[in-house]
Amino acid sequence: MTTPQPAPSAASSAASSAASPAATPAVREPAKARAALGRYRVMAYITGVMLLVLVVEMVLKYVVGAPDDLMRWIEWIPFAHGWIYVVYLVTVLDLWSKLRWGFGRLAVMVLGGVVPVMSFVVERRVHADAEARLPH
Template identity: 30%
Template sequence: MTTADSTTPRVHPERQRRVKTALNLFSGTAWVTGFLLLLLVIRMVMQYLLNMDVSALDWVARVHGLAFIAFLMASLNLGTKARWSAVEWLTTALSGVIPLMSFIVEAKRRHDVKRTFQLV
């Protein structure tokens, strides 16, 4: 009996290793970016809607900006290795500036990449 998995060509182990490393870096930066974006939104609500003093959280915007740059580089790295289309990369990149989207897109990309590259 023939299954779809037996007809799928095996991915070279070295390519799997490079993609897995890029995927782990991407996932980490996606989670950090998403968390910092949520913290930034909470800070903005506290400052602009609740008129609270949030000077203790002044660092959040800058750190999120740096994390977002790392997220963009990690998604470009993974997208290059996984051969994403421009649309896939763009939607992935934009997910770092929409609250909660980085978590959703990270899960989808992780699932797709693991399936495509036969990662454990």
């Protein structure tokens, strides 16, 4: 005599559907998504470099106490980084919406332009994940 098997719970069926490729929304326009990925990569590198330059500027200003003559030459850095970050955010939103990722991924990508070196790490992960989803 066989014993009846319990029906799968809602949690286990939700977990198995989340792991399946069908649960991830398909990329509607792969060519546009690939172009958005390229723009994002460029802005991630530019933003990361500018953030490191900003860190150096802040160390010179607040830790070292650089002379005013030097500070006049580098006072443009925070302003430039701010506008570059805005452009970076536009590319993040563009890529995020085209690949139809979740809000957690959006938050990590946004923080990538704020935490030094994080944009390089996030860019590598985002690029790998995007390439896996885009047709070749």
